[in-house]
Amino acid sequence: AQKITQTQPGMFVQEKEAVTLDCTYDTSDPSYGLFWYKQPSSGEMIFLIYQGSYDQQNATEGRYSLNFQKARKSANLVISASQLGDSAMYFCAMMDRGSTLGRLYFGRGTQLTVWP
Amino acid sequence: NAGVTQTPKFQVLKTGQSMTLQCAQDMNHNSMYWYRQDPGMGLRLIYYSASEGTTDKGEVPNGYNVSRLNKREFSLRLESAAPSQTSVYFCASRRTSGSRTDTQYFGPGTRLTVL
Numbered sequence: 001a002q003k004i005t006q007t008q009p010g011m012f013v014q015e016k017e018a019v020t021l022d023c024t025y026d027t028s029d030p031s032y033g034l035f036w037y038k039q040p041s042s043g044e045m046i047f048l049i050y051q052g053s054y055d056q057q058n059a060t061e062g063r064y065s066l067n068f069q070k071a072r073k074s075a076n077l078v079i080s081a082s083q084l085g086d087s088a089m090y091f092c093a094m095m096d097r098g099s100t101l102g103r104l105y106f107g108r109g110t111q112l113t114v115w116p
Numbered sequence: 117n118a119g120v121t122q123t124p125k126f127q128v129l130k131t132g133q134s135m136t137l138q139c140a141q142d143m144n145h146n147s148m149y150w151y152r153q154d155p156g157m158g159l160r161l162i163y164y165s166a167s168e169g170t171t172d173k174g175e176v177p178n179g180y181n182v183s184r185l186n187k188r189e190f191s192l193r194l195e196s197a198a199p200s201q202t203s204v205y206f207c208a209s210r211r212t213s214g215s216r217t218d219t220q221y222f223g224p225g226t227r228l229t230v231l
Binding site: 004035037043044045046047050091093102103104106107108109 | 147149156157158159160161164166174204206208210219220221222223224225227
């Protein structure tokens with residue numbers, strides 16, 4: 001069963017506007033972590049933001065924030081004031097903390113294009 | 117502080133050839149991982165190592181072997197390459213204590229083509 005679902009294969013946003021990338025997840029473990037990674041065209045995976053399932057507040061890192069809705073099992077990434085350099089593939093991922101494995105389950109990604 | 121490094125960056129193999137992908141991290145992380153990325157599939161776990169001296173299979177281990185040489189290094193070996201192993205391979209590492217216990221950090225990737 002797919003643990004992470006990203007329903008938007010592609011998104012477009014104008015420079016300086018905000019954009020929301022959707023992510024829903026599936027787990028029965030009460031303790032888990034949610035991550036967003038950015039993959040630019042150069043190919044590397046860049047960690048952006050993390051949200052723990054017990055965190056009381058939504059995570060923020062600069063222009064990135066995570067809209068965490070636990071009851072709906074969603075962890076959407078919000079990018080404020082988009083920049084041309086934000087054009088990239090974005091992956092949502094989850095780790096079940098109950099597992100000692102510590103593996104990440106990835107979604108299929110959303111290709112974000114920022115236009116001037 | 118280089119983080120996670122991988123060699124080589126690119127490789128072309130013929131079917132049946134063998135090769136080893138190298139990964140090293142200088143962050144003193146305990147856990148290390150190998151993933152593969154195929155178009156439209158996200159990343160899938162091949163093997164992982166929770167600590168030095170231990171390795172275990174992930175989601176797609178067939179056709180691969182791994183070695184955790186020491187705490188820094190974790191290699192992935194293809195004994196007899198097949199076209200289905202054409203992919204981009206990522207190594208990652210994770211610290212298991214501290215304030216950011218869960219974050220995995222990735223290497224730059226190895227783009228492998230098997231003809």
